[in-house]
Amino acid sequence: MIVRNLPAITAISCLLVGPAAAQEALVTYKSLSPELAQDLAKATLADCRKRGFQVTDVVVDRLVIMQALLR
Numbered sequence: 001m002i003v004r005n006l007p008a009i010t011a012i013s014c015l016l017v018g019p020a021a022a023q024e025a026l027v028t029y030k031s032l033s034p035e036l037a038q039d040l041a042k043a044t045l046a047d048c049r050k051r052g053f054q055v056t057d058v059v060v061d062r063l064v065i066m067q068a069l070l071r
Helices: 002-024 033-051
Strands: 059-060 066-070
Touching: 033 059, 033 066
Parallel strands: none
Antiparallel strands: 059 066
16 A cells, blocks of 8 residues: 555655755855946056056956956
8 A cells, every 4th residue: 555655655745845946956146236346347457557567457257257347
């Protein structure tokens, strides 16, 4: 009798656990606003100029997508 009910019990348990596992798989993160990325690039460029370096300044996010560029 237990063997006969095993597929039904397995299916029900998968239905109950499925949505919870899917929610745990989602990842959220914060990213820089365009204004903050531009302010960061400006401050970095100003500091490099003050030290005598001529640089190109690029701010990227955690996915290495360019957020700001100053030359």
